[in-house]
Every structure is written in C-alpha cells, then in structure tokens.
Amino acid sequence: MPANTSSSTLYRIDECSDLMADACVCNEQGEFIFLSIWARDTAIQQFARLTLGRDEDGLDQFHLINDHGSSIPVMVGAVDRLEKRLTRAYRRTLFGSMTNLWLFDRRCIQPEKSTASALALLPRSANDPTARLWRLVKDTCPLPLLEHWQAPVLALLRDPGNAGKALPMVLGPLQGFHLTLDVPLLTLALGDLIRQDVLTAYPAPLSAATNRPLEAVA
Numbered sequence: 001m002p003a004n005t006s007s008s009t010l011y012r013i014d015e016c017s018d019l020m021a022d023a024c025v026c027n028e029q030g031e032f033i034f035l036s037i038w039a040r041d042t043a044i045q046q047f048a049r050l051t052l053g054r055d056e057d058g059l060d061q062f063h064l065i066n067d068h069g070s071s072i073p074v075m076v077g078a079v080d081r082l083e084k085r086l087t088r089a090y091r092r093t094l095f096g097s098m099t100n101l102w103l104f105d106r107r108c109i110q111p112e113k114s115t116a117s118a119l120a121l122l123p124r125s126a127n128d129p130t131a132r133l134w135r136l137v138k139d140t141c142p143l144p145l146l147e148h149w150q151a152p153v154l155a156l157l158r159d160p161g162n163a164g165k166a167l168p169m170v171l172g173p174l175q176g177f178h179l180t181l182d183v184p185l186l187t188l189a190l191g192d193l194i195r196q197d198v199l200t201a202y203p204a205p206l207s208a209a210t211n212r213p214l215e216a217v218a
Contacts, residue, residue, distance in 0.1 A: 009022065009067055009172070010022055010038065011024070011064045011065060011066060011067075011171055011172075012064070012065040013037075013062055013063070013064060013065075014062065014063040014064070014065060014071060015059070015062045015063065016039075016043065016047055016062070018039055018040065018043035019037050019038070019039040019043055019044070019047055020037070020038050020039065021035060021036060021037050021038070021064055021171070021172075022036050022038060022172050022173075023035070023036040023171065023172030023173060023174050024036070024064060024074060024169075024170070024171045024172060025121060025167055025169070025170050025171075025172075025174055025175075025176040026074060026075075026167065026168070026169040026170075027077075027167055027168075027176075027178060028167070028168060028178070029075065029077070030073065030074065030075045030169065031074075031075040031076065031077035032074050032075070032076070032077075032103070033077075033104060033105040033107075033108065033119055033167070033176065034102070034103075034104040034105070034108060034121055034174065034176065035074075035102070035103045035104070036100065036101070036102055036172070037100070037101045037102075037103070038098055038099070038100055038101075039098070039099060039101075040097060040098060040099070041097060041099050044086075044099050044101050047059075047101070059076060060075065060076045061073060061074065061075050061076060062074055062076075064171060066171065072169075072171070077105075081105050081106055081107070082103055082104070082105065082106070083103075083104055083105075083106045083109070084101060084102060084103050084104075085101070085102045085104075086099055086100070086101055086102075087100045087101070087102055104121075105119055107119045108120070108121055111136070111139050111140035111179075113140070113142065115180070116140055116141065116142065116180065116181035116182075116183050117140065117178075117179060117180045117181070118136050118139065118140040118179045119167075119176065119177070119178055119179070120132060120133060120136050120176065120177040120179070121174050121175075121176050122174065122175050122176075122177070123173055123174060123175070124170075124173055124174060124175050125173070126175070129175075129177070130150075130154065133154065133164065133177060133179075134150050134154060136177075136179055137153065137154070137157065137164075137179065137181075140179055140181060141181055141183075141186070142183060143183070143186065143187060143190065146199075146201075148200075148202075148203040148204075149199050152193060152198050152199060153190075153199075156186075156189055156193070157179075157181075164177060164178075164179050165177070165178055166178075
C-alpha cells in the first residue's frame with residue numbers, strides 16, 4: 001500500500017458533491033481497486049453506501065470529474081473484497097474537520113492464494129518498481145522461487161499474454177499493477193528454464209564451484 005497519496009489535484013465525485021478524490025486506480029473492467037477520498041466526517045459516512053451490495057441499495061457506480069472537466073465512470077466491484085481505512089484528519093481548515101478515507105481491494109495488501117492473484121500500488125515517482133513486483137510475485141506464487149531467479153522469472157511474466165500488467169486507469173499520484181498467475185503454465189515454463197540451465201540452484205559465481213544437481217530445486 002502507498003504510504004502517502006497526497007496530490008495537488010482533487011477530483012469531484014459527481015454523485016456526491018461534498019466529496020473529493022485525490023487518487024483512484026481502476027482495473028481492466030473499470031472497477032476501482034483503490035480510492036482516496038477527502039470530506040467532512042458526515043459526508044464520509046454517507047459514502048459508506050459503496051460498501052453495500054446492490055441488493056442493499058448500495059452504490060454500484062459513480063463518476064469522477066477530471067481536471068479537463070470530463071466525467072469518468074468508475075464501477076464498484078465485489079464489495080466483499082473492499083477494505084477501508086481512515087488515514088488522517090485535519091481539524092483546522094476553512095471547511096472544518098477533514099477526513100481522508102481509503103477504500104481498496106484487499107488484494108492490495110494480501111495476495112489471494114486461492115486464485116494466485118495480487119495487486120500492487122506504487123507512487124508514480126517510483127522509476128523502477130522491479131523490487132516491489134518481485135516481492136509480490138514471490139508472495140503470490142505457491143512455487144518456491146529463488147532470489148537470483150528474479151530477472152528471468154520477471155521477464156517470463158512480462159511477456160505478452162502472461163501474468164503481470166499495469167492497470168489501465170489511474171488518477172492521482174499512483175500507478176497500479178495486476179498479477180494473475182497461471183500456476184500450471186508457470187510450472188511448465190519454470191521447468192523448461194531449469195532444464196535449459198537458465199534457472200540454477202545457485203547464483204552464477206557459485207554454480208561452478210558446486211556439483212549439486214538441479215533436482216534440488218525442482
């Protein structure tokens with residue numbers, strides 16, 4: 001999860017005029033996976049409708065007005081996946097006490113092992129997200145991955161049609177990544193790389209000094 005989402009740009013929520021968003025990240029279906037909202041306490045409570053299902057008269061869609069005046073539809077996905085955090089409050093402003101609410105898909109903080117999927121949120125200022133994405137892959141993958149396999153495994157996942165990709169719609173200071181692992185396919189691919197000596201039991205400087213078979217990591 002990002003440590004700070006503060007942005008100089010605030011986006012109005014068309015359906016709730018008392019609320020402003022400073023960050024929103026959506027998945028391929030247009031469903032938000034992270035939303036940061038600023039408002040007074042009473043207005044924040046009204047927006048709790050986002051956490052209700054459609055059968056409970058919950059809000060299943062809203063629109064953000066970007067800095068060009070365009071209306072961007074944002075869908076509310078599976079509400080049972082949503083977590084919320086009240087992150088900070090400013091009590092002395094022109095508008096009274098202001099609260100910052102985060103609503104997010106829980107896969108942003110904990111990979112979903114049953115589906116081998118996870119989400120990552122990073123500041124746009126992070127020029128190289130490689131280390132964070134590698135930790136995410138290791139936490140999500142049920143297969144053992146050695147540390148020195150980082151480069152070839154990430155290259156495998158970045159190929160077109162494979163698991164890792166950037167999320168398509170972001171507003172604010174964040175970027176998002178969606179990881180979905182096809183575990184049977186990944187198992188076969190890793191096996192091929194092991195047989196080709198691309199993935200070895202030890203980093204290159206040690207592999208020549210030891211004669212341990214590759215079966216030790218198979």
